[in-house]
Amino acid sequence: MSKKKLHITVEDNIYDTISDLADQKKTSIQEIVNETLSQYISRINEDYEDDDSRFKFIDLFAGIGGMRIAFESVGGRCVFSSEWDKYSQKTYFSNHGDLPDGDITLIDERTVPNHDILVAGFPCQPFSIAGVSKKNSMGRNHGFMDKTQGTLFFDIVRILNEKRPKAFLLENVKNLKSHDKGNTFKIISETLREMNYDISYEVIDGKSFVPQHRERIFIIGFDKDYFGNEINYVFPDLPRSKIVLSNILEKNVDDKYTLSDKLWNYLQNYAAKHKAKGNGFGYGLADLNGTTRTLSARYYKDGSEILIPQKNKNPRRLTPRECARLQGFPEKFKIVVSNTQAYKQFGNSVVVPLIAHLAESIINHIDKMEYIEDERVII
Template identity: 35%
Template sequence: MEKFKFIDLFAGIGGFHVAMEKLGGECVFASEINKFSIATYQENYGMDAGFDICQVAEEEIPAHDVLCGGFPCQAFSKAGKQAGFVDTRGTLFFEIERILKFHRPKYIVLENVRNLVSHDGGNTWRVISAKLKELGYLITESPIIMSPHQLGIPQLRERVYILGILKEHTLLDTLIIDIPTPVKHKTNAKKMLDGKGGDEYRISDYEEMVLDAWDDFMQGIDKKVIGFPVWSEEFRATYDYSKLPLWKQGFIAKNRELYQRNKPFLDGWFKKHDNLEKFVPTHTKFEWQAGDSIKSLWEGIIQFRPSGIRVKRPTEFPALVAMVHIPIIGWEKRRLTPREAANLQSFPKNFKINSNPQQAYKQFGNSVNVEVVKFLADQLFQLGKNT
């Protein structure tokens, strides 16, 4: 596509901005309300994004060819209350709707969480789809679901992308975007590492002790592939669980059966790690999601999560999220650095990262993946040439 102008709504730290500039775009307006993200945006693009879009009249926004927006997902995310909406009034999607109605940009490129597709039995997607069609946009019949690992980037991060072309700018009757076939575990997480994880990223002595205990567990039990969460407090428990929810009954039964099969070893394990009772309660729970690809916990990628300690293959990182569960690189016994988080989100090497590590992790967790946006938008712009 030739030179074009775009706006960056709910801009964060500018994942859309980077992707659009790579395709020849010029940002003419950006909107963000988080003060830390506003500062990072200013530092990288020399542009003030500090505008609350709810307070900006549509006529005050410059004319543009492309509207980009990763509109906030709390209404649809599994991590939120999943309230969604019956119509768009009172939601931030309404801000996109009113701007589209006034400016009628040729293209729209939107992003949201995976759960948008299934939320409210699919009604949320139907409302969004219907509104965009009413405004004259040709969109894909189904929302596009794509993850960076489909482009060879080692992060499993499925997100929904909504792409559209104003009908008066195309002769197409349908909008079809090609995406690579999802193939998990074919990437290499190590290629994202920069080798600069100093002592400040090293796990604590307590965390190493906890992980050593669970590594001993994995070395000693009879089955190395576990298809359920391990709850160590259930191993030797004897209470009646028949009135609990069926899903919980199933997990408890599997844990107690695992203990009975491995009783001599696990009794010794409890004795060896007699400090288990001092573990943070969530650290007495364990999820092995690495299949038979590795032999030791220390060969995998680890997260301390509210549901327990989770171990994954060393092929790709779990999705970076705004809630900070920073992945641990098992073989280096350290956490991912902010620069490595930037790598996973495809930000360029010269991107200026927020000096506060916690803010940096949050910002990259909230961001779109630059290469995924670029890949999809490039196809959209090519299809727009069919006029």
């Protein structure tokens, strides 16, 4: 096959990702670019063909794609993703074949493809009451756009306002409701309602699906412009998990994950010092027949929140693969970054089967509301 030269310029982080992938696959950068462009063109062509997916969704603040795996597992098709961290982009590309768009603040909302559901695990930041008050004093109408300006939530608002998806799922730490003395959640909920979305929210523990105590707040919204005022969404019941920690542990683990005497002594002394002061700070020696503490992005530092007891040995950290399992990622999920980055990525991710459970409830509720509307039209 004849070939033609094409000169392209890419951002540094994209070049680094492509270069790393070329090294992993023992091929050239040119071959990676060719393969990526071929996949991209194939996806564009698919847009003009019959699409048998149940719904389309976009994946914002995508991380390594935990939300994507969940929504695809119930029949969704991802049509757009955004993630700024270059290491997460690398993992995302290796597992999903898409390189997410970078900094969401630079993305023009008009270029985002149409979609049915928006999903996002966004960072929480304080909103400036002073900024809103200043605009009021100047006689300027701030509205929901100005209220959220300067925060990453604003970028979700821009896209919701422009594309009007039927529904959305937002995920955050459980303390979002109390963040900044409740001001953050107040503005988020008021903003979404001002945009005429009916919202429901609930704090859910991932231990119903994985052997990990992990509480997160989920905000689910439905477009009242599309569905009308009778939304009546109720969060689904949760199953009772029978999986315990020992079920997800690897059989043969390298000694490099075992804590050194120096680190183990430090953690024990640290815990003893705080216990004497009446504090509960300290390491967490996990119950193999139960659930762990919450896996955090700082796990790479000392692994102290989840330590695995070992017979006649110091305890050990979880391996990156065990962290993936603790979050419910499938075994085929590729870990293509350093252990440090892998710990950060899984610690920042979501409990995949929990998200899939919510995704199924959202799409079922959409189907139910659209069926009721169809029946009204027929009558």
